[in-house]
Amino acid sequence: MKSLKLSVSLVFLVLFQWGLSAQESQTEKPAIIPQPAEIEWKEGFFTLQERTVVCFNSGAEASAAWLQRLLKNTYTQSYTMKGENCNGFSLNLDPNLEETLGKEGYNLNISSSVVSLEAASEAGLFYGIQTIRQMFPAEIENKKVSEEIKLPQGSISDSPKYEWRGSMLDIARSFFGPDYIKKHLDRMAFYKLNRLHLHLTDDQGWRIEIKQKPKLTELGSKGAVKGGRSGYLTQEEYKEIQEYAAARNIVIVPEIDMPGHIYSALMAYPELNCDEFANIEPRLATPPQLFHEYTVGWSKLCLDKPEIYDFVATVLSEMAEITTGDYLHIGGDEIEDERYKEFVIKADSIVRGLGKTTIGWEEVTQAQVDSTLISQRWNGKTNSVVNTPIIESICSSFYYDHANVPGQEMTNNWCKEDGVSLKDAYTFKVKNPNTIGVEAPVWTEMVLSNEAADDRFWPRTIAMAEVGWSEEENKDYKNFIKRLSEHGLRLDLMDVHYFRTPEVEWNSDRNKGVFSEFMPKSKF
Incomplete structure (x- = not known):
């Protein structure tokens, strides 16, 4: 009888251990975003040791240093x-x-004893580390x-589809300062984004210090949309933001919008x-x-005055001097003037x-x-007379x-009445062969707080990140949606x-506390 009980116990133990092994082998693989170009998972794991x-x-x-900072938040002594x-990393x-x-590409190989990462540049290594982090x-x-x-064994060979x-972030209509911008850069880096375009000037406010002006x-920084914040970036703050961005392989692209x-x-x-302010119409x-409203397309430089080009040259020269990246954005949208083309050609010449x-x-x-010149498409309606590189920002x-x-309340849906859904963002398909990448703006007429900006950027920016990184056949x-759901927590x-996009089954519920929905077994 004892022998029979022992045999049954042994069989149960074997089946239980087999079940655990099977369960472990069927563990969900990491939900990596953007989707890598090539990925092959294997059996087994790399287990992080107490010393590595x-x-x-x-x-x-x-x-x-980046990898060691990641490991600092684990039990290992690295x-x-x-x-x-x-062995190790x-x-x-x-x-x-x-x-x-x-x-910007990388190769990542994970065996039972080594996590090996190789790339042609620091940017490639950094993006590989973001994959490890996920x-x-x-x-x-x-x-x-x-x-x-435990990290699953496997190999990943990955590189982006687009360079841009x-x-x-529009900080002109409502101001967002260095602290929020740095947080946004952190989140961008996690999803392998590499350009932050700052819309620095508009009718409501001027947000960058120009020492010669x-x-x-x-005066110009005092305005904002109704309920928005005023302020500006000092040149030192702007330089600090660029340095912070560069460490995360992100280039800051400043925009001085003109002539409108x-x-x-x-x-x-x-x-x-x-x-008589003939250039301001309607007045x-x-x-x-100061101007606190939302209307656009009513102000412009007096293009009949040759001296405006001294102003333009002074501002652009100082921006070029304090900008470490290769780009200056001159805006140029929503303007009608017989001298418009002349202005654009001169401004482009100054920048070059x-x-x-x-x-x-x-x-x-x-x-x-x-x-x-790089053209940033936002409505796709312009009849271009030149063949230039294109950034797709179709509204x-x-x-x-x-x-x-x-x-959704406090949103500006002039381009698409039902809004821009997560699926709208993800399913965008590039058609122009001159396209160098994609970029998603958040204009801040109705975005008045950090929380509201987050709500507009995320998770749609994650969808755009995959559009910019992953080849169409891998999307x-x-x-x-399934991978994104694992990023909620x-x-x-x-x-x-x-x-919290409703169609996504997020793996967290930020509205629940430890006692939420709990009832003790009692008279209640």
């Missing part, structure tokens, strides 16, 4: 070491890999993880106006009044003379600008100040006030 080494070769020092082929920077991986428990984002960490993967901030959308400058320097405000590449909203390509897919779902909306722990 991060070894790196020459040039990969910053990447080793240390770095210059060298190759060590191995980082290899090899410029020769650019032929196969491009400038394999760690979500709790790593804001606390120390004490539970055992951008987000745009101090009234632009002394410029009332804040016209108010600060009235001599930029025509006689929604005249100097020294400063050693920068000009970017403009698509209307600028009505003029015979230089072929190096029906990428204007995220529009509603997440139909009827699938249902699969994306992580986004919560990263303090992102994202819109």
Whole structure:
């Protein structure tokens, strides 16, 4: 009898252990976003030990620091070491890999004893580390993880579809300062975005210090939309933001919008106006009044005055001097003037003379600008006379100040009445062969707080990130929704006030506490 009981117990134990093994082998694989180009999962795991080494070769020092910072939020005691082929984590920077991986690609191989990452540049290593980060428990984002960490064995070879993967924040209509901008950069980096376009000037406010034109901030920064915030970035703050961005492989793209959308400058320097303010029509405000409304397309520089080009050259020259990136955005949208084309050509020439590449909203390509200018398409209606590189920011897919779902309050749905859905963002297809990438703006007429900005950016910016990174054949909306659902808790722990898109089965509920929905078994 005892023998029979022992046999049954042994059989049960074997079946139980087999069940655990089967369960472990069927564990959900990491929900990586953007979807990698090539991925092959294998059986088994890399288990993070109590002590581990991060070894790196020459040039990969910053990447080793990023990885060690990640490991600091785990139970392991990690240390770095210059060298190759060590157990633990191995980082290899090899410029020769650019032929196969491009400038931003990476190879990641995970065995039972080594997590090996190689790339042609620091950017590639950084993006590989973001992929590794997504394999760690979500709790790593804001606390120390004490539970055992296992990474699935496998190999990933990955590189982006487009060189330009951008987000745009309008800080002119309502001001957002350095703290929020840095948080936004952190979130962008996590999803492998590499351009932050700052809309620095508009009718409501001028948000960047120009030392040769101090009234632009002394007076021009005081305005904002109703309920919005005023203020400006000092040059030191702007430089600090660029340095913070560069560490995350993100380029800051500043926009000085002209010759329209410029009332804040016209108010600060009235001599930029025509006689009797003929350049302000309709006259929604005249100097020294501030403008707090939403209407666009009513202000412009007095293009009949040759001296406005001294102002333009002064502002662009100072912006070029304090901008580390290669680009200056001159705006150029929503303006009608017989001298418009002449202005755009001159402004483009000034930017190129400063050693920068000009970017403009698509209307600028009505003029015979230089072929190096980058056109940012927002409505696709412009009849261009030049063949230029293109950034796709089509409003029906990428204007995220529009509603997440139909009827969302405090949204501006002029382009698409039912809003821009997560699916609208994800299913955008590039058709123009000159396209160098995608960028999604958030205009802030009705975005008055950090929480509101988060709500508009996320999770639609995640969808756009996959559009910019992943090849079309690797994309699938249902699969994306499933992967995105696994990012809910992580986004919560990263303090992102994202819109909880109803069709996504988020893996967290930020509205529940430990006692929510609990009832003790008692007389109640």
